[in-house]
Amino acid sequence: MRRRDKQFIAVLTDFFLLAFAFWSAVALRFDSLTPPLQVYYWMALAAPLTAIPVFIRLGLYRAVVRFMEDRVVYVVFLGVTLSVLGLTAFVAFQHILGVSRGVLVIYWLLAILYVGASRFLARSYFLNAERQLAGRKRVAIYGAGRAGTQLAFALRAGRDYLPVAFFDDKAELQRTELAGLRVYAPEEIAEVLATKGVTEILLAVPSASRARRAEILALLEPFPCALKIVPGMADIVSGSVTVDALRPVDIEDLLGREAVAPDARLLAACITGKSVLVSGAGGSIGAELCRQIVTQRPQRLVLLELSEFALYAIDQELRPLAARAGIELVPVLGSVLHQRRNELLMRSYGVETVYHAAAYKHVPLVEHNPVEGLRNNAIGTRRLAEAAAAAGVQTFVLISTDKAVRPTNIMGASKRLAELILQALARQGGSTRFCMVRFGNVLGSSGSVVPLFRKQIESGGPITLTHPDITRFFMTIPEAAQLVIQAGAMAQGGEVFVLDMGKPVRILDLAKRMVRLSGLEAIDEQHPNGDIAIDIVGLRPGEKLYEELLIGDNVEGTTHPLIMRAFEHELPWSELIERLQAMDDACRRFDYADAMSLLRGAVCEYTPGHQGEAELLWRRLERSASTMSPSSLH
Template structure:
């Protein structure tokens, strides 16, 4: 029924509304006489005024056509449309008065005024009733996705009006931070507080949240997005007016893909009391605080109330961004935020920061992690990942820091690339320091691939899909362990809580997934189809393994080394360590290679010292379309 009404030709709809508006004229006039005379049966007293009915009906039809009431769209019914209806009502009021005097027809002098008011209300009510019926039919059909609009301002009202014309989306309610608006009806929809969203998503009342606050700052938007993500809401952001004018907002807009939707497993629940107990009231330093993992660590730290968070970062812009975001999140709390520019390979700077901030816990996230870049810049990768870890870890031990957690990678297990090998050597250095540590507890966390982090497949594939493809995959059989950014950050925090010294923590991430399946799923979730056999719109290209890239990754050097922890999805590995003499010899050889700028010597050192290392032969670049 709703589709038939919408598909009806505009000319037919116009004639239908002209008929309804004309029919309302005699009805409104009769009701005006009844109200004035105080009886619903006013026929006997109206005999001398019957001539008004046909004349005003004709006048009403002409006025409705002249003021184009039949062209008012129900879904965009607004104050402008009401003014046009008011103009027709005024014409009818004046017409009824003049006709009564000119033709000598009997009618009390107040009847024309009552008639105009009744016609105005009846015409508006007819359109609102028609709109309500159409929306009710749409709701019963169930085709339209119910959404909430975050922001009950001008942009939100305009968005609601536009969405009412859509067959696919149905606005249900407004959400706004302003308590003065809670419970108010705006554009026919109730304004509710943000805290209600979680329950509305769970019970299926809404499927999506549309953020319609284009004029707010990036910090404010980030704070709102963080809150909504915590309530498991799928969020779309309305572009700013400047972006819409320039076309940027429209070209960049695409259906967002939730990282959780890409995992072939349930999200791991890592929200346990041990985390809060370990960090509450403490001073925590995060190296690489501006990176994907470092920034998420800082966000999650805020929820467990440390006394002080120290942000250590070499990139001024990245430090500026995370500092602005965190300060907007800690406004209602007493958490102190301190920013410190510096590099982990600058030992005096690291020692100075630890000394002046009196750090209790260090989360070492700073690293060069992009495999192809480190493969081509192996000396700098080794300097940052190995010596940077040594400098921060030794400074932590000297300063009496309670806990040091190194963020490592599954690429450190039997590595085929320089990045993975440098992270394995960093692990060995930390394990060696633990053997001589009387106060500091050193531990490590091995990640799989973190969906959504910089350089991961998620932003790369999203960018490629936004451009219309192709989506590039290195090999049809390449597999990886995947986890989300929140899972990765929480794992680090739990490692700090569970650490006894020298531990290697891994997350049970289920079976490794094929990257090509991630690509297929992302294309589908973005509202597209994989191009196969001439059908679809986004193609997948196989481009060949990059230098140093493996077909599959491992989390453990020896599976028999696994031990349980208080959390059934977090495992502790006890792996073979090198002696202090061996570690010292590695560091001497590494120092010589770096001083001589001898990349070949570095690679020989890694081949001889890193257990399981084997260099992946370069694969001829290929391009295959699926």
Template sequence: MIAFPIFVRFGLYRAIFRYTGMAALASTAKAVGIYGALFFVVLLLVKWEGVPRSVGLIQPMLFLLLVGASRALARFWLAGWSGKALYSEGRLLIYGAGEAGVQTASALGVAHQFVLLGFVDDDGAKVGRSINGVDIMSPDEVSDAVERMGVTDILLAIPSLGRARRNAIIAQLRELPVHVRTLPGMVDLASGRVTVHDFQELDVEDLLGRAAVPPDPALLARNLAGKVVLVTGAGGSIGSELCRQILLEKPRQLVLVEHSEFGLYTIHRELESLCAEHELPVDVVPLLASVGNFGRMREICQLYRPATVYHAAAYKHVPLVECNPSEGVLNNVFGTLNTARAAMESGVAHFVLVSTDKAVRPTNVMGATKRMAELVLQALAASETVDFYLQDGMQSQDVRNDTIFSMVRFGNVLGSSGSVVPLFRKQLREGGPVTVTHEDVTRYFMTIPEAAQLVLQAGAMAHGGDVFVLDMGSPVKIMDLARRMVKLSGLTVRDDDNPNGDIEIKVTGLRPGEKLYEELLIGDNPESTAHERIMKAREDFVAWRQLALVLGEMRQAAGHNDEVTIKRVLKQLVHGYNPQSAGAESCVIAA
């Protein structure tokens, strides 16, 4: 009668035995302790004949032993302690015997999806010891352990480790026939709920092979905090990351412009959740609109009066734009012109264009249209007032230019839609082959957060007409990236040297408009900036009055789907543009 209400108060009858741990045992001990104290008091007061007072000490201890042992036995039985449970995922080593590794091991003990064979740690004080009966080994022992124990997976449970050391560990594990995966970062681990479902493929930063470029907080906040900010293409890979980064800088209002209903819905819901999670007082406004519609863009800019516009809306898939040059011109060139004009007429202070390294000496329509978009902004930036030619060939009234225009040029973005990393992962899941267009093709790479932070920081440094580029280190050979991803998935490459390998890497040939390598600069001697990894390019441009006449011809050609004229005009204005001969009728879109 004494124990029952106490156990109810401590929730012991509501406990799920399968997940019984130290906290549950502590609650049991507290409950039995209170019961024992009350029981001892009752013995002292009632003084039952023939019952020694020592029973008040011995009985609660036996009671604690029986209650605790019964619950522990139930926990082990329900969790498959006998070792007969099926382990469907494989045999695992956890790299990292710290808090994250131990927490993961605990979760594995409940889920029984992996057989945990050991921990790996660099700390000599831990090597040779054990955690819950699982041995800790040094990194030098991993190769032998993989072969001897039949290890299939290695999990990196080192979320706080520096990038350089992390890359060294991944390089060491790359040659082993195991699948290397990772845990989420420290923020995701803070909740204390780590399960096997949290295991992820290696971050794109791990595949990049270099440290991410750190942001400058002062530059990030300069044009954002407390202001109205507008982002076009807000539902895209770069646009959505821009919105996430902008939101954290606490603008007064964030206006999302996107022509894809689902893309807008998705990013709006995500940003609303972020606002609620971080208690951000930001008004997020989702607007369905196309940058090709000047009237709609002017209406938006005049209604919301943004201080800063980030123009990320563009067609970027090289073969698709090559096969649809008119749409590429209308969206990438005239979409930029429409948005820039709307911004000028509405008194926008800063306008930043998201550009690409494919704009440098392009061999494809996509790159050429992005360079044309840069030329448009450079011409506008150099003009105090602008006469915009209307579609009927007439001139508009002069528009005073108080807007600071700038462009940010970077390479391929790892993990974005259309990039090679998601494609390679999909091909690996399907058993191959992994497709590479050419053995020698190389690309500059950066991560999505890096790209977004570069855009925000560069825009804050702009004075007008600036073209910013990122020092992204050495270009990455796509064939090497494909081999790295195969090996880190625990698979082997099937080739002439290894005909029994798991995954074939197939060379498909360059796609329409594709280059073997990309460049970041048209001219030479880039200038340094306030950010050590951001440079400012010195690029020639065409004066607005001359450019406006050519734009009129290009708009007419795009309206009539005149591919010959489009490419002729692009070649006339875009330095180094060397179009390939493949026409739309011969286009084949390769993966």
């Protein structure tokens, strides 16, 4: 029906209800079903004619009955009261005799009851009718607070979800009803899910700490239903999302630690009002560093990136933010290997701080392309660092990895060599402070297993796992980026900063939890008829069962509880420079054997794992290179 037609029906209904309310008042006052109406018949007509214009003025007919709030009681109360006062004033001024004040009082009560009850009965009818709509998912809401109640009303108004129960751990709320739904204790979850046909549980505790949300999710995880979560309170209050903007529960919600508030002084020290360059600005860590840097209001942010698409994406994302903050944004397409160009770039834009995040980091790919990995990660770091020193950069921060500790793959060994390069340059003296920050996997990065597992679950499996006992450290990308910035501000020169990554996570357990979060079950000995298979495919070339963050035990704390300073062996620049030059020459000649020999000599902890496929590839390339002229190899 058209909106106007529905409003006309509402006005007509109120007209008859108000007239009936007046007749009922007269009947009750005189205790008769056939009361004397000689004096009151005109008032039975005047009652609705005075009340309805007031209702229109107060907006009663603009409210959609299905979405009507409890405020309607106030509107009805005010409208009827004003109309009764108008009738009373008219009787008094006209000196009409025989009108009982008791009739007006009873009419006032009955009119509020009749009109108000009609609204709530209509709303209940429409909501109950909508609950029967096919295709609505029956859901339960964990959290019977304000956010949970608002979520229940919002979902009822929609067509996708039908809330049927609340769960809450507060004893005073249990056994009560909120928004027409019963509140149950967490101990009753299994019974309620079975009896009410719940297919999803929605977590509505936006103000709870991350640790508390992780506890609740761990409680809900074993149940055979999908989990979704309401956004954080900060996002709801800011207006960027609404309370019903549900999102799937990510593994970050289970693994993420309670965030430690960043030190504003450390965040601003190397950024605010300065010219900052980020290499690898389009990567997972580089892009997040750029986002964090923009919030600290640098004078200028230079984005150095080898991938055109990645540079375009981060430039488009940051440009509106930079414009609002008055920050000059400079996208630069190029490689860290171009030393002369990068020196000119830093001089031209007066770069004062460099965050070096550019790296080839996918272990199997670098293992199959060892010379390129070595050139980009190690030789590229040397050239960018020397360019920074020549350009007078104040602070140079290398983003390192836990795979640099006792490496078994070329990616880790090349990053350890990059650390040695910066340590040696720092000992050379000069105005540039060199330091490095070492941490493990970040959740949701392009190299993380989490996006891969999620895609495999969405496609019905199987999940591919290299080894049942493999473990890894995990940290969220924003937390890692914040800690990198703060660690860089602590640098005096040559430090290896190590981030506290918490406890290592068993990847098999991670895979099973992700399956359960999707409302499915992994196939294992306890669940042979599960939904998603987990295939063990064997360790990849160079992959370790577990990662470490420290080479030795010589470590001390800093002023930040999550940042430690490690003291590890170094190589003098005079010894290292000869190896680096020979390594660069070997890479130019495509001399795989010589390059790997020099790498093992420089990184004494490097113990190569299986490299059969990489060696076969490079034997073929060497045979091809032997037929080419020496000049063409450059």
